[in-house]
Structures are given as C-alpha cells and as structure tokens.
Amino acid sequence: MNRRRIMQGVAASLLLLSAGCADDDFESQVGELRQDSLNNPTDTGIDLEPGLWHDNVLVPGEGWHLYHFTPEQSGWVAFQMQAPPGHENLWSYLRIVDPEHNNEVWAGVGNKRTNLCEVIVNVDAGHTYDVIVTSQENSLLAAGATQETDGPYTVAVSPLTLDFEAGTE
C-alpha cells in the first residue's frame, strides 16, 4: 500500500515536473515570438540627463527602446542617436513625443553614411518627453515581419542656444 502511494506520488511529481517543463517550453516559444513595436516599445526606465550619452544595444525582438527626458528649463535641445556607420541593419531613427502637448511628435532618420540622427525640439520645462530609439528598417516593418536589427547605439540630449525671431507662435 505504502509502495503504491509512493509510486503514485512519484508519478504525480513527474507529471507536475513535465507540466512545468511544458510551461517553460511554452514561455521560451512565446519569448522567441515576442517583438516590441512603435506602440509597445521596451521601456528602459532611464531618464536622459543633458550632456550625458547612454550606450545600449538593439536586438531582434527588442528593436524599440523608450527613454524619458524631463527638462528643468525650457529651450532648444538636440536629441541625438549614433550607430556604427555602415551597419547592415541599424540605421538610426529617433522619435520624440510630448504626451502633454497633444501628443506632438518629431521624428528623424539619420544620415546613412555617418549613421548620426539629430532631432531638435523646443522643450517645455517640466514636460516629460518620450525618446524612442529604433532603426529605420523597424519603422517600415510590415505587420508580422521579424525584426532583424542587431547592433549598438548611443543616445543623448544636449542643450542648444538658438535665437529665432518670433514666428507663428
């Protein structure tokens, strides 16, 4: 009787273990299929500081990185992204969004030779801007297509002194 119970216990444990393995397999499969996107970028949780460069890497499935920038002072800033010149599948692309200003968006595709992208924005103190980093290829990816971007980049925000006369504002 005891031996029978032990065998039943072992069988149950094996079943649970195999179920666990099955779950692991399922998660890894889902993990392989998971891709971030323009509307669902991977939040790095990093707040950019003026004048400091931040290095990171885009990989297949994680081709959209989201940073945050909250200026203490209003004024012009240059958001810049630099990737290795001539990289086969990483062509620098920056997208800046101001959710507090009617979701105003500024985007730029970098110089194909230098792979440097610059987007200049007149920011408002206290607003939090989304700074989204990706590759031009990802921005044009058809639905269901697999991201192939796999390469390093650096991103920064730098204050600029610009003295435009009053325009349409």
Added chain:
Amino acid sequence: MHRTNPLRRRAALGCLIAMASFTLPAWADTIDRPTLVADKPLDGSTEVTGSVTLERGFPYHRYTAQTDGFVRFQMETSNLENRPNDNEGVAWRPYLRIISVSNEHRHAEAWSSNGHQLDTSTGKAELVLRVRKGEQFDVITTLAQNFVRKRPDARANYRLVVQEVSP
C-alpha cells in the same frame, strides 16, 4: 464576315472611357510622390502660403540654405474660408516632412512632425535643422488626415514660415 455596328463601337468606347475615369483616382500625388510647387521655392528666410486639396494633397517646396547655421520651418493650417466646418470646425493637424537632397555630407536624412491643434482655428507644426549654405531640402506640407487613408483626404490652407539663424 461579321461587321461591328459603328454606333455600338462608339458606345463601347464611351463605356470604356467612363469606366476608366471612374476607376482611376482623382488625385495625382502621394507622400512618396509629392507635387513640387515650382513657383514658390524657399531661398533662405522667407514665407509662402498655399493649399492642400483633394487633387494635390502632398505639395512640396524646394528649400536652399542661404547661411551656415540652423533653420526653422513652421507650418500653420487653417480651414478654407468657404468650408469653415470641415473637421468639425477644427483646423486640420499639419504634417510636415523634410527630406535632404543628398550631397557630399548628407545622405538620405529625413525629418517629420505631425504638429498639434491646441488653438482650434490653427494647426501648427515645427521642425528645426542644422544646415550648411547651399544645401537643399524638400519640404512637404501636408495633413495628418492624409495618412489615415494614404491619399489626399482633406482640404486646408497653409502658411510656411522659414527662418535661418547663424550660431
């Protein structure tokens, strides 16, 4: 030998023409094939006005930098005087796109902004670039609405103000 009645032949031809004009789009341009506004180039700091129509939804102006420094493009939209209630009376959201003309320094750069309509009578968009004297850019002045159906889908007047500054 069977001979076609000339009247029937003309009627068939008429039908073909009518079908062709029904199936062919009334618009000619797209975001990838914008229409050059050749009589309004942007040479340095300047200002132009124009209109986005169902026939020409993606007008563009050729800008030539007159200085080394920075340039600011500001686009403003407003509803047509005879169509004040378009978009429920709110000026259409502008969409400004700028594409660099490649040279020894530049290659395939582009920028865009979809602006805002915080003042309902005017939609506004703004882009600022670093430029060298003599560089050229194509400045496409269209509406965010034209991306919804990927063709000209709304009418508006626009004003484009260009200002250059040296650092």
